[in-house]
Amino acid sequence: MARLDPQWFIDWADDKIVNHSRRVILTFLVITVVFGAGLSAVSTESGTQQFAEEVPAEEAFTRISEEFSPRFQEGTGSTQLIQRAPNVLTRGELLRMLEAQKRLSDRADLRVVQTASAATIVAQTLDPDADALDQQIRALELATDGEVAKAVRENADNPRFVGLLADDFNPTEPSATATIGVVTHSIPLAEEEGAGQGGDSPLSPIQQKAVRIVATVGGDISVFGSGIIADEFGTVITDSLLIVVPAAVLFIVVFLVVAYRDLVDLLLGTSALVMALVWTFGFLGLANIPFNQVMIAVPPLLLAVGIDFGIHAVNRYREDRADGYGVDDAMRKATDQLLVAFFIVTGTTVIGFLSNLVSDLTPIRDFGVVAAIGIVFTFFVFGVFLPAAKVEVDRLRERYPIPTFSQSPLGREGSSLGAVLRIGVVPALRAPAVVIVIALVLSGSAMWYATGVDTEFGQEDFLPPAEAPAYLTVLPEPFAPGEYSVVADIEFLEERFSSSQSGVVTVYLEGRATDDSFLQELDRVAQDPPETFISVDRRADSTSILTVIRDEASGNEEFARVVARNDRDGDGIPDRNLVEVYDALVLTDSAERGLQYISANYETARVDYRVKADADDDAVVADTQEMADRFRTEGTATGAIVVFDAISDLILDSAIQSLVLSMLGTGAFLIFVYWWTEGRPSLALANLVPILIAVTFVAGTMRLSGISFNAFTATVLALTIGLGVDYSVHIVHRFIDERVDHDLETALDRTVRGTGGALAGSMLTTVFGLGVLVLAVLSILGQFGLLTAASIVYSFLASILVLPSALALWDRLSGNDPVVPLGKPDHDTGGVATAD
Template sequence: MDFELNYQRYIDIADHWIADRPKQVILVFLILSGVFATGLGQSGTESGTSQFVDDVPAADALDEVNNNFERITFEGDTGTTQLIHSGQNVLSKPELLRMLRAQHRLSKNPEIQVESTTSVAQAVARTLDPSAETFEEQIRVVETAAPSEIDQAVQTAAERNPQFRASLSNDFNARSASASATIGIVTHQLQTETDSGPGSSGSSPLTSIQQQAVFIVDSVGGDITVFGSGLTSEELSSVISDSLALVVPAAVGLILFFLIIAYRDPVDLLLGLVALAMAILWTFGFMGLAGIAFSQLLIAVPPLLLAVGIDFGIHAINRYREERIQGYGIQESMRTTTDQLLVAFAIVTGTTVVGFAANMSSPLGSIQDFGIVAAIGIVFTFLIFGVFLPASKVYADQLCQRYPIPTFGSQPMGSEDSLLGRVLLAGVHIGRAAPKTFVIVLVLSTAWVGVYGSGVESRFSQDDFLPPEENPEYLEYLPASVQPSEYTVTETTNFLEDRFQTGEEDTTTVYVEGSLTDDGALESMYRAGDSPPDSFIVDDGHARETSIITVIRSYADRSPEFAALVAQNDRNANGIPDDNLVTIYDALLDSPARGQALNYITDDYTSARIEYAVEADATQDEVTSDTRTVSDRFRFKATATGGVIVLKAVSDVIGESALISLALALVGSGIFLIIAYAALEGRPLLGVVNLLPIAITVAGIAATMRYLGIPFNVLTGTILSIGLGLGTDYSAHLIHRFSEEYERGTDVFIALTTTVRGTGGALTGSMLTTVSGIGVLVIAITPVLGQFGILTGLTILYSYLASIIIVPSALVIWSQFVESDITRFLSGNNFRVNQ
């Protein structure tokens, strides 16, 4: 069966509209731009780590834990704010009064929606006078107490209440009643649910509450910092806008500089910039109309569009100039240009779309959004630079002929008498001298580099999104309008870690679901902690745990009546009831221990959580593996969860997504290229040649990531598919141009020389522009953006070098086999295209 594709008639239709009716084409694109402009501003922003944990089982389990236990005693939605108090001694009389006054002023303000508030200062006041319930009474008690009485109250409170010590910094000294920091907690009863659906900004009423709390707390003086998820979310959102405000002007300046060199004509420069702006507008407008929120991951999209758009634009103008300097007219030159470039652009677009669409295989919605937006953006770029830009160039040149408008640089880059034109021929010289040896060495070295690069680690952490603790000094020399905000979240987080972590243990959680009223249910839960794994802290051969069992034992120690009930239903006298568990639970929930019990079991007795203590220096891998080992011991449905495990789970998904999407992209791109070259050129093996520089680029960037210690994270996890897309872009232009030159019956080296000088010149201008414009991301505020900028810049450089140096040798080898029996069969009538 013949595989025929009469594509030339479609190219002729496009030629007709571009060359003969450019004004109508321009008008249509301007109308479409107006439509997409309506979508600007309709998409919100998402920040932080929560956007990446959808559909991750460990994260779903943690949500269940938070919903079932953390908020079980409240109606509606709640949130908390931390009051981080630091000073020479936060347990001194003046500092205790300062904290009490801050809490008092917060509780009196109805807009703060205070549900409850706790602090060390309150505990000291109640120790001094147990009847002091209100803030007014507690303030009065502390004001009238002598310093020695306060010191004694601190010592007493520390002895009676273990939580008292937990709220103080590591340097707490009970004997001297001193500490350098403490944390107060304010719980808010929120009236509005947080909107976290698609297209939302991720903000919550807690943000405005905490912003207002800052001003209230500042009114009491001293060093009390308001800290919470609302302010953190706000800062993380501002990091995006501040990064863009910092990077975009620098990128625009560098891109403009190199585009001036590449175009050397103000009219062509203006057309190129308008087309770039249009591609960005269409893509972001589409996001707004589709309700896709802008996240840190989507910061990668504008650089991609710039990279491909700059490349397409320079190729279009450069190829047109090659025809014009030979004396052809405007319309004839543009027809020749679009005849060639629309096919090349289509190959690049198709392969790049396949590469980015492979991200749809990821279970993470944020990575799926990236794949959709990037693929759509590349299609928009193809239309704008393949149709709009050529039509605009025709119309502009016609105006220049009609009116006395001066023209400037009109020579194509890489001409024969230029230094660049001679340097670009290095790959051709290698292909003439020893192409087979060169390619064999490359294949073997690429295999080794790929094996080395496969060891890249994956990592997911809130730290990936945080700004530095101190902004770099060079930012101080920037204009005030682009200087970033002063960020506190990293400094505060580091302060909490330094001052309040004991350095001995962390916790991990197992979420249990099932009928917890069955006889022996609690015994089986407890046995899961026997002979715990290495990262778990051990007490007498059992994991140190906090669960409903510890609540039962604790309350039995305080209540003889409840202890008797437990003993009646305890078969082995170990303090864990075996029978009549409904009666045990009911009695516990009717007791003063109800609140504590509901932190570990739901009131319908179908879900429970067990917190295990783990070594603080244990790795994510160790904690995750060991918690899963323990969860597998439960006879009920049990899920390992907790902050550490969620981060590890998402990290694994990111790494797996990067590799799976890369494999799908390589296979899909290979199939697409072979079919495309068979259908369009009648030469399917050119698709295989096109894959060689792609494989080298991807292997090289993976190895570079490992060498530089840059892991796969939420942003760099997309770099392999980006490398595939850009690698295809550069090599496809060369191969398609070579195919046309070779089709004319010229010698392979003559065809290569013409190709490398003409198309290679445009590639050089594109490479310099995009590497500098995207590489400027290294000055972004967040480290993850800097890493992405470095890797994307290197990806473009690797793609360029692979195309200029390696593709010529591969094409020489291809030409030596072009008349072989296999190739003759593949490129014969079965695959020939009717033009």
């Protein structure tokens, strides 16, 4: 079958690199300026809301927000004041809470509508006429400690009062170690509300001011709310980048100094790295793709691949220079081999990244696209620009006294590194099949072990941990991160207020809301709820349009007559002319509340159910779906718990689908490329062996380390293929190149010493460059860095220890005579020795 000779493309690139190096350099600099203009347009997107896009449960949740929220009116938002003390029910601590409430209420810019707290209830118990905060403060100031204690005991059975106190509330000798105050603000109504939260909130400026105001009261009162959460979502990206990027640069520069051992080459390599980053993030701005938390991993990934390309390019060129070639010939010889290897690595890595396009989660898809584009840019920068710049610099060195340090290649013959790298050659020559069998058994065991890896998704994943690592607390400015309290407050509330905390799930109902039996159906479905639902007298604790109708009828005689007139069986639930009932409700004081549970056109409705705080999320989701299925009306289970659980399932699906697609795509690409470039498609099988081993070992490491699949680590298995294939491709391609002129043993030996040396330098630099992600403020970003660094180590070890045996087996099974080099005349047949 005729095929286009790839050597034509290589010769064309060689000509541009060697004969038109200055033109190439100028072209790349101009492109850098163009992409640099896009840097200022890069926007950021943070939080969990972006992950919820296109999730069916989230779409239902958003429709609820759109249909059941009063439009063109002011909305409300709340701020929680979390007070901690040995006893928050003492007169002094109660006064402190009331003072905090008053100082917030006195600020017009905080738009406070009302406040509530245990202190308010105690003060009004002491003085029932104390409606204003200053009156409540006065009542407490005039009361004795005994009177305060008596007022607390009187409210021991008050659910509102007890619900604001920690679980350790002791009514006998009134004490509690924590309490919650609630401040309600009037805010512009958001266009829509979702289960997740983004990195901006109309409450952010209000709650930041509240933090400063409450601090003036003294004591231990912290401010908590959606605005504080949004601020931490936004700042964690900047803080992580401020720590990760400088640390990565520091490690990379140190290792590049060791790898290049020449100042000029070091400057060329780092300039190329900067250029690749500018191109990628400039594209981000020009394409209007927001930078999200997952993309914090993009700079280290691009640095990892760029370092690898740079070390290989310089090291191979130095090998050819050491063999006596001049500048031009050495670069032509180096790029002849490396451009093909770089192309294969780029293709497989891009496939690994683009496999994330099958994900139903938008941030993961965006990450895959940006990372893939970045890898393509890296290919051009290090495959064309760096060689051209190296040629130009070395020509100048021949004409001018530019300082030159070491130009010897890594892993040269006789070096200690070269001896260590040969460790996989001896077993490959003696018992390659045994090595492969052992490797596959270990790989299979790791994959079996990895089946126990969990999946998780939650708001806390995108926020710093409750306790910051010690190294973060000692960092100087500007690297020192801000103070983060959200996760600590969330954990505190879950631990100390568990009895009063409960989750809420929602069933969204479409159609039949005006059918005569609809309200009775709401009542019927609530009977005998599932185990995870909170129940009262064997009925689900729920809120719906039926709840609003009952509440209004209990205090409004005129409306009660409308209900009775349309209640044929006298059970208090209207069962005919429901439109008349709804229309009558709209004319009452409960109109606004009613429109939160039935749409203005009466076509859709919602029912909120309270679920137990300690219930397993999977069980809650299953039970919510069961409740939705009980309705004859089309019901959709939704709510934050349901949405986050759905996202968790999608994360696992994304990890599996991208892994399968990446493996299949990589395999097909390698088969095509090796057929196109070498005429030996079966080489792809040998190439895939170390990749398979690396993937299974990374999966096993996840379970061993207690790391779950999350928004970050969901991409790591596909990335292992994309990054790990880099190491095996360089070995395979160098082996084929060496096998043309040498027997099997010599070809393997020269391959692992030459390319293996560059791989070792690349591996160490990449591992530390990616490993700095463990320093990030986000703990799951650190998990991603750990796993990615592990994947690099596994890929390197598999390429050095196992791949030589795979190549030896391929060499024998493909019909080669180990003595007759490939491409040399075969005197027995009169032809040329071939592989396939």
